Amino acid sequence: MAKTVKQLAQISNTTTETILKQLADAGLPSRNEDDLVTDTEQDKLVAFLKQSHGEQPKSRISLKSKTTSTAQVTGTSGKAKTVNVVRTKKVVYEKPDPAKIEAEIAAQAKAAEEARLKAAEEKQAAERSKQEAAERQAATLAAMRASSEPAKNSEANATVVVKKVKKPEGVKPADKVEKTEKKKTVKPVKQESAADKKAREAREAEEERLRQMEAETRRKAAEEAQKRTLEQMKQMASRYSETDDGTTAAIVRTKDDAPLADGLVGAALEESFEKERREIKRGAAGTAGRGAKKGRKGQQEEREIKTRSKGLKSSQANKHKFEMPVEKIVHNVEVGESIVLSDLAQKMAVKVREVIKSLMKMGEMVRESDTIDQMTAALVIEEFGHNFIPVSDTQLEDDLQVAVDEKSGNVQTRPPVVTIMGHVDHGKTSLLDKIRATKVASGEAGGITQHIGAYHVTTDRGVITFLDTPGHAAFTAMRSRGAQATDIVVLVVAADDGMMPQTEEAIDHARAAGTPLIVAINKMDKDTADPDRVINELSVKEVIPEEWGGDTPMVKVSAKSGMGIDELLEVISIQAELMELEAPVDGAAQGVVIESRLDKGRGAVASLLVKRGTLNQGDLVLAGEYYGKVRAMTDENGQRIKTAGPSIPVEILGLPEAPAAGSEFLVVSDEKKAREVADFRAARERERVLERQNKMRLDTLFESMGSAEAATLNIILKTDVRGSLEALLNALDELSTDEVKVRVISSGVGAITESDVILAESSEAVLLGFNVRADTAGKRKADEAGLDIRYYSVIYGLIDDVKAAMSGMLAPEHREQILGIAEVRDVFRSSKFGAAAGCMVQEGTIYRNKPIRVLRDDKVIFTGHLQSLRRYKDDVNEVKAGMECGLAVKGYEVAVGDKIEVFEIHEVKREL
Numbered sequence: 001m002a003k004t005v006k007q008l009a010q011i012s013n014t015t016t017e018t019i020l021k022q023l024a025d026a027g028l029p030s031r032n033e034d035d036l037v038t039d040t041e042q043d044k045l046v047a048f049l050k051q052s053h054g055e056q057p058k059s060r061i062s063l064k065s066k067t068t069s070t071a072q073v074t075g076t077s078g079k080a081k082t083v084n085v086v087r088t089k090k091v092v093y094e095k096p097d098p099a100k101i102e103a104e105i106a107a108q109a110k111a112a113e114e115a116r117l118k119a120a121e122e123k124q125a126a127e128r129s130k131q132e133a134a135e136r137q138a139a140t141l142a143a144m145r146a147s148s149e150p151a152k153n154s155e156a157n158a159t160v161v162v163k164k165v166k167k168p169e170g171v172k173p174a175d176k177v178e179k180t181e182k183k184k185t186v187k188p189v190k191q192e193s194a195a196d197k198k199a200r201e202a203r204e205a206e207e208e209r210l211r212q213m214e215a216e217t218r219r220k221a222a223e224e225a226q227k228r229t230l231e232q233m234k235q236m237a238s239r240y241s242e243t244d245d246g247t248t249a250a251i252v253r254t255k256d257d258a259p260l261a262d263g264l265v266g267a268a269l270e271e272s273f274e275k276e277r278r279e280i281k282r283g284a285a286g287t288a289g290r291g292a293k294k295g296r297k298g299q300q301e302e303r304e305i306k307t308r309s310k311g312l313k314s315s316q317a318n319k320h321k322f323e324m325p326v327e328k329i330v331h332n333v334e335v336g337e338s339i340v341l342s343d344l345a346q347k348m349a350v351k352v353r354e355v356i357k358s359l360m361k362m363g364e365m366v367r368e369s370d371t372i373d374q375m376t377a378a379l380v381i382e383e384f385g386h387n388f389i390p391v392s393d394t395q396l397e398d399d400l401q402v403a404v405d406e407k408s409g410n411v412q413t414r415p416p417v418v419t420i421m422g423h424v425d426h427g428k429t430s431l432l433d434k435i436r437a438t439k440v441a442s443g444e445a446g447g448i449t450q451h452i453g454a455y456h457v458t459t460d461r462g463v464i465t466f467l468d469t470p471g472h473a474a475f476t477a478m479r480s481r482g483a484q485a486t487d488i489v490v491l492v493v494a495a496d497d498g499m500m501p502q503t504e505e506a507i508d509h510a511r512a513a514g515t516p517l518i519v520a521i522n523k524m525d526k527d528t529a530d531p532d533r534v535i536n537e538l539s540v541k542e543v544i545p546e547e548w549g550g551d552t553p554m555v556k557v558s559a560k561s562g563m564g565i566d567e568l569l570e571v572i573s574i575q576a577e578l579m580e581l582e583a584p585v586d587g588a589a590q591g592v593v594i595e596s597r598l599d600k601g602r603g604a605v606a607s608l609l610v611k612r613g614t615l616n617q618g619d620l621v622l623a624g625e626y627y628g629k630v631r632a633m634t635d636e637n638g639q640r641i642k643t644a645g646p647s648i649p650v651e652i653l654g655l656p657e658a659p660a661a662g663s664e665f666l667v668v669s670d671e672k673k674a675r676e677v678a679d680f681r682a683a684r685e686r687e688r689v690l691e692r693q694n695k696m697r698l699d700t701l702f703e704s705m706g707s708a709e710a711a712t713l714n715i716i717l718k719t720d721v722r723g724s725l726e727a728l729l730n731a732l733d734e735l736s737t738d739e740v741k742v743r744v745i746s747s748g749v750g751a752i753t754e755s756d757v758i759l760a761e762s763s764e765a766v767l768l769g770f771n772v773r774a775d776t777a778g779k780r781k782a783d784e785a786g787l788d789i790r791y792y793s794v795i796y797g798l799i800d801d802v803k804a805a806m807s808g809m810l811a812p813e814h815r816e817q818i819l820g821i822a823e824v825r826d827v828f829r830s831s832k833f834g835a836a837a838g839c840m841v842q843e844g845t846i847y848r849n850k851p852i853r854v855l856r857d858d859k860v861i862f863t864g865h866l867q868s869l870r871r872y873k874d875d876v877n878e879v880k881a882g883m884e885c886g887l888a889v890k891g892y893e894v895a896v897g898d899k900i901e902v903f904e905i906h907e908v909k910r911e912l
């Protein structure tokens with residue numbers, strides 16, 4: 001507030017003269033004692049006075065703080081004592097100097113101005129260089145026109161240029177362009193007249209128009225080149241990404257708004273089109289290479305590229321060199337029902353680790369070897385920015401099938417394929433035997449058919465092919481396959497036994513497959529035979545005889561006496577005629593694998609039933625997961641044959657492994673396709689196995705958490721053929737109860753090996769051999785480990801043992817013990833016994849009067865008795881290990897290398 005000089009004198013306790021003098025000294029205007037002094041003047045006066053008294057304005061303020069605490073220290077005497085610790089802290093604040101601030105502001109403004117000027121200069125320079133480039137281009141174009149078609153007008157020249165761009169192969173080589181460039185540079189500079197100026201302007205306008213056309217053409221050419229390159233990548237990435245309509249699906253998503261010509265071509269206009277084409281190619285190869293083996297860095301680059309909404313950065317465009325339009329390679333990832341993680345990663349060209357990480361983010365804890373389902377895979381694929389293509393698991397097979405269908409022709413009537421079904425011991429094999437007039441049943445262990453066989457017989461009414469399916473319930477799965485492959489089911493029902501569980505099952509299977517049924521009421525020779533009861537029981541299951549108004553032919557037969565056999569065959573033939581069974585005879589064969597096994601000497605042996613076409617020796621057969629050329633072909637009687645038409649069963653050699661019984665087979669002309677389908681099927685099988693294993697692991701984990709007492713019976717199972725293996729696995733699968741789980745931890749076809757024994761030892765599993773034995777190393781290992789190996793030749797014997805072990809009913813029972821093993825070293829003819837064998841007893845003792853088995857390649861091939869046992873010329877009752885002997889097997893001719901195993905059945909305390 002303004003005050004008079006007098007008032008100020010009073011406030012400061014001084015005279016008015018003093019104030020007036022001080023005001024004058026401070027440089028303020030002179031005044032009288034009643035004049036007002038403004039606030040600003042008062043401030044100035046105070047500042048002057050402070051300065052004149054030597055006082056500087058404070059620019060720094062110091063603050064001090066002090067804290068006191070205590071600490072425990074050890075004194076010189078060694079005693080601990082408490083001391084006070086004082087901490088002082090000083091903080092200095094600097095008061096901003098207005099002058100300094102002003103200077104700083106001025107400096108900043110100056111720098112900003114300089115930067116602006118610099119930017120403007122740079123912009124000008126860039127424009128200049130752009131203009132220069134445009135001029136160079138115009139000159140190049142003019143020179144090109146002049147050198148190519150001087151007579152034509154500029155419009156025509158432009159067309160030529162456009163044409164050349166569209167067809168890069170017809171373009172001019174680079175050196176010619178360079179020459180035209182040279183021509184331009186050596187031209188003398190003329191003084192420009194008015195007419196010249198007009199002409200120049202017209203030329204410039206025309207050149208500008210051409211330049212735009214040129215730019216447009218180049219853009220199109222670059223786009224086309226990019227398309228071609230991407231097409232190549234697409235083809236490389238996915239050879240089988242055909243859509244329903246047969247066109248190839250796009251593999252790469254390109255961004256529509258990405259500018260191509262400017263960024264791509266840039267100042268590379270001097271370059272020839274040919275060079276550009278080469279560079280596009282090179283760029284594509286480089287990009288593909290990077291894509292194929294990119295690491296984390298590569299992926300980061302990809303992400304950056306992905307987020308880029310526009311083309312190349314201007315800085316890159318100014319590099320004066322060709323740059324490939326960089327775009328993430330988007331793969332079409334085909335996924336079937338499920339996929340192994342490592343395969344998925346490979347298909348997306350990323351590391352498995354990355355896939356695992358992405359799944360972890362989704363809350364899925366997985367490992368490299370795990371399989372994930374189609375939906376989860378779809379999420380992962382989307383996450384990585386690729387295209388998810390769900391594929392039918394049978395797509396490749398379907399394609400092959402179409403190829404086979406196209407080639408087949410000459411449709412003819414074919415023999416019916418008949419499956420004989422029925423309850424155990426109702427006489428299926430005996431009936432077939434009778435039909436074939438060959439005994440098959442007598443040599444079988446336990447009287448059970450062990451695997452599916454197929455036979456064809458010629459009757460008065462034509463050829464009929466029979467599939468001989470085993471009777472035990474364990475073969476249900478295989479039997480249902482048999483029903484699918486067959487035209488007619490003959491249901492055998494014993495007249496003295498009637499309807500049994502497997503009779504019902506057979507009816508269900510035949511119905512499910514839509515296969516006509518013919519009932520053979522067997523054992524009619526027996527006194528206890530009651531066919532009416534059988535018919536009554538069948539009618540309950542809606543199997544009604546023709547006499548009762550139904551549609552099921554029923555024939556009373558006796559496999560023993562041969563009664564009704566001819567009638568049965570006739571009924572089968574009539575039924576077949578009614579069905580008008582036909583198949584193409586020409587063209588590639590296809591059908592079903594009935595049975596397969598690995599033979600030590602011959603490799604994989606597969607029984608096939610040809611359903612259509614003709615199978616020839618030398619054909620390339622794809623069966624299940626395996627393919628190979630048919631090296632040799634035999635019929636069911638072991639006769640070598642060269643061809644097999646529809647409905648004919650054959651045994652073939654030439655596949656690398658034994659395909660699963662029930663697999664479809666077909667002949668393919670293209671080995672590459674066969675390999676692809678085989679690989680695909682193998683991968684699918686692997687996925688299924690892994691899926692099952694994972695499920696098992698999880699289930700086990702869950703169950704063991706739920707019930708502490710749940711015991712698990714681990715089993716390692718080896719069998720002679722795939723058919724029995726599958727049957728046993730199915731049967732064992734069904735045995736698990738709430739208290740005891742049955743877990744087959746390993747299974748396979750062939751002898752029990754050392755590794756099987758080691759696995760059994762480590763996993764506390766029981767070793768079960770069905771019609772197979774342990775090989776020498778396996779046996780030695782089992783002896784060392786003190787492991788018991790259980791051998792079986794009858795399926796229900798094995799199942800019963802497992803059941804008994806599970807239920808704790810391990811009562812003493814009859815069990816086999818192997819007493820001795822002799823190896824056949826020589827075979828010679830004996831007038832008395834036929835074939836006699838010279839043997840070496842390898843283990844234990846060979847007894848003349850005890851039952852024996854003949855083993856070939858560690859598989860049981862015969863069970864029976866010895867006809868004679870000799871030491872030199874003498875008949876003996878026993879021969880001990882290490883001794884030679886001569887023997888003859890009753891009803892069987894042994895071969896060199898066979899083993900004769902003598903066993904006996906005795907009562908033992910049971911334990912598993």
Ligand SMILES: Nc1nc2c(ncn2[C@@H]2O[C@H](COP(=O)(O)OP(=O)(O)OP(=O)(O)O)[C@@H](O)[C@H]2O)c(=O)[nH]1
Pocket residue numbers: 422423424425426427428429430431441447448449470471472522523524525526557558559560561
């Ligand atoms: N009396 C009599 N016995 C028969 C007849 N058919 C079969 N058998 C006997 O019945 C038993 C079982 O015969 P198989 O032919 O092995 O019976 P299957 O149905 O093939 O048996 P699995 O292969 O075990 O399913 C044998 O002892 C035969 O001798 C028949 O018509 N009359």
